[in-house]
Amino acid sequence: MSAAPMREPTFWILTALAPEPRYGYGVIQEVTRLSDGRITLQAGTLYAALDRLVALGLVEPDREETVDGRPRRYYRLTTDGATALDAETGRLRASVEAATAQLAARRRFGLGPVSS
Numbered sequence: 741m742s743a744a745p746m747r748e749p750t751f752w753i754l755t756a757l758a759p760e761p762r763y764g765y766g767v768i769q770e771v772t773r774l775s776d777g778r779i780t781l782q783a784g785t786l787y788a789a790l791d792r793l794v795a796l797g798l799v800e801p802d803r804e805e806t807v808d809g810r811p812r813r814y815y816r817l818t819t820d821g822a823t824a825l826d827a828e829t830g831r832l833r834a835s836v837e838a839a840t841a842q843l844a845a846r847r848r849f850g851l852g853p854v855s856s
Contacts, residue, residue: 746828752779753789754798754817754825761802761816764790790815798824 746754749771756762756770767790768781781789793799798821802814817825846852 745831746824749779749781749785749789750793751825751828753781753786753793754821754828757799757815757817758822758825761814763812763814767815793821797821 752771752775753767755774756767762770764783764786768783768786771779771781790799794801794815797818799815800818802816804811804813806812
């Protein structure tokens with residue numbers, strides 16, 4: 741039995757943290773950029789998700805610094821987080837391949853093109 745699909749915001753948070761540690765606002769900006777603006781996280785939502793991901797061992801605090809008198813905590817993806825992201829990426833890839841094959845079959849049966 742395969743694991744349940746990852747929630748989309750979780751997927752994008754882990755994806756944003758994959759290359760390097762980021763602080764909260766940096767995660768919000770990167771998620772918005774990577775998702776072409778489809779996912780816009782509010783700070784409260786992000787920090788609740790980060791707390792959950794830390795508890796699951798998928799993300800961990802990296803460091804804290806003070807910028808303009810305000811604390812900035814950086815988070816990084818753990819090895820387990822990278823493994824979970826890799827598994828979800830594989831699941832999504834398989835879903836896309838299955839849908840692509842079904843759409844190709846539709847065209848072969850003369851049911852017309854699909855709109856893009």
